[in-house]
Amino acid sequence: TYHKESYEMLHPTGPKHNYTYHTEAMDRAMEGGIDDVGIGVLFGLERYRYELTGLLMHAEHLEAAYGVGPHTISVPRIRHADDIDAESFSNGIDDETFAKIVACIRIAVPYTGMIISTRESQACREKVLKLGVSQISGGSRTSVGGYDKLELEDHKSEQFDVSDKRSLDEIVHWLMEMGHVPSFCTACYREGRTGDRFMMLLKSGQIINCCHPNALITLKEYLMDYASEETRALGEKMIEKELDKVTNPRVKERAAQNLLDINEGKRDFRF
Structure with missing residues (x-):
């Protein structure tokens, strides 16, 4: 496929990356009649330059092959969880690099909605809102059944630790104070x-x-x-x-x- 060739060009000596499988599956979905898709990368698992290039080439491929680019692009970063230490991942990126990634995506794919979750802190989210992020979560819980009841401290199942713990009402108020229309x-x-x-x-x-x-x-x-x-x-x-x-x-x-x-x-x- 298109992305297999792109992958070999970018990463000729390494193993086949999960992103290649992801694009192949999305191609099958589009060919099967799903006309609207979102894409994204969990930054921190691989070198960010490769991941960003692959992400942008994927958006380009969707437009070229199907005439429809991604409806949304998500930009999560690896975060601490109950059994995961984010600091142990050598490909982690700092806030400044993360902001540059957001800006590059906005320039390269100006029509897409860009999503940032409560993985990121209030300060980080405020910074990237000015650079192109258009969708933001609030009051999120990442555990099994988390919206039904709070979990006990000794029995957690969160997918990842939430950095921005403000309520939805606080998020809405904050956005309006900055001039954004929620x-x-x-x-x-x-x-x-x-x-x-x-x-x-x-x-x-x-x-x-x-x-x-x-x-x-x-x-x-x-x-x-x-x-x-x-x-x-x-x-x-x-x-x-x-x-x-x-x-x-x-x-x-x-x-x-x-x-x-x-x-x-x-x-x-x-x-």
């Missing part, structure tokens, strides 16, 4: 805007007519149903300000009506 939108998947349909909207810039109003109405739902009073007050001000930025008159009118309807108890609007 969005809980899943409209594209639910409306079938995947694959080449999604890429067309992205690359033409028309996605703004979906993403911006969807961010506002899903944020409004969160504020009404889950947010603290302080977060709600900050969010209402942001929504009012952001609604004025919607340039399409029809989109603005419909979004404004949706926001009023949410106040009346109605839910689940989307563009």
Whole structure:
């Protein structure tokens, strides 16, 4: 396959890497009818220059072979877990190198959503948000059944240690304080805007007519149903300000009506 040749060029003497198997499996999935995929690397297992190059070549391959690049790219780093010492991995990368990786991905794949998890600290996440990260988790638990009940200290099953332990409400408030609009939108998947349909909207810039109003109405739902009073007050001000930025008159009118309807108890609007 394309990536086998790329791998041999980049790493001619080493064993076949897991990333090669990953791309082959994704090719089979795309050929089988799955039109929308996300990719990523767990940085720290292999040399980061190789991993980053392979990641970008994979994105290039998906566009060349299927006309659809990755919907998202994840950038996790190896982290401590109950039976894993992250310091024992010689290919670990520091925060500065990690930030450069994020910036390079954003430049090379400008249309993709870039995901960063609670593996990273608040300081690290704040830095890379300015460099291209567009999706961020909050209030995460990585153990089996972790969202149902907390685990006892002597019986842990976490996949990895969480660095950013703030609640979802704290994360939402923090994002808005920095001027970001938190969005809980899943409209594209639910409306079938995947694959080449999604890429067309992205690359033409028309996605703004979906993403911006969807961010506002899903944020409004969160504020009404889950947010603290302080977060709600900050969010209402942001929504009012952001609604004025919607340039399409029809989109603005419909979004404004949706926001009023949410106040009346109605839910689940989307563009």
